[in-house]
Amino acid sequence: MTTSQRTDRRRPPRGTRRFGYAIAIAFQVALLILVNNLVAWDIAPFITDEFNDLVPYINVSLVASMLVNAVYFVYDPRWFRSLSTAILNVISLVVVFQTYRIFPFDFSGSSFNWTALTRTILVVLMVLITVGTIGEIAKTVKTLADEGTTRQHPPAAEV
Numbered sequence: 001m002t003t004s005q006r007t008d009r010r011r012p013p014r015g016t017r018r019f020g021y022a023i024a025i026a027f028q029v030a031l032l033i034l035v036n037n038l039v040a041w042d043i044a045p046f047i048t049d050e051f052n053d054l055v056p057y058i059n060v061s062l063v064a065s066m067l068v069n070a071v072y073f074v075y076d077p078r079w080f081r082s083l084s085t086a087i088l089n090v091i092s093l094v095v096v097f098q099t100y101r102i103f104p105f106d107f108s109g110s111s112f113n114w115t116a117l118t119r120t121i122l123v124v125l126m127v128l129i130t131v132g133t134i135g136e137i138a139k140t141v142k143t144l145a146d147e148g149t150t151r152q153h154p155p156a157a158e159v
Contacts, residue, residue: 017076021069028066032059046114051104057095064091079143086136093129096122 035058068084100122107114
């Protein structure tokens with residue numbers, strides 16, 4: 001492996017990563033507050049009362065993300081990040097599917113067919129999340145395999 005290849009695979013310093021995890025948690029707390037008050041605040045006129053049926057799914061996703069980011073403060077090896085991302089992706093897939101099923105939107109006041117566009121976007125998201133999940137699982141397996149190989153056979157010294 002050349003020096004440039006090794007540099008490309010380097011991670012930001014631990015302090016920088018921790019700062020990012022803290023920012024993610026703060027953002028997720030803000031989203032949690034917004035999601036739980038969206039219908040009551042009436043700031044999005046196309047959101048229907050059925051959105052409240054979707055809120056528990058979104059809450060699970062946000063709380064799971066907060067917990068994972070909190071764990072990353074003390075434990076964040078690459079394989080664990082990939083595995084936890086795959087798990088969070090599955091939770092996100094459930095949220096998007098439930099959004100499609102419940103469909104808490106009313107676009108009847110518009111001349112554009114926002115319903116068809118929104119449903120299409122939700123289907124595309126489900127496909128992309130599924131592909132991403134498969135990729136994260138593959139990355140987890142590869143990272144664990146690489147770590148096992150590295151432990152068994154240390155890399156040869158470069159000349």
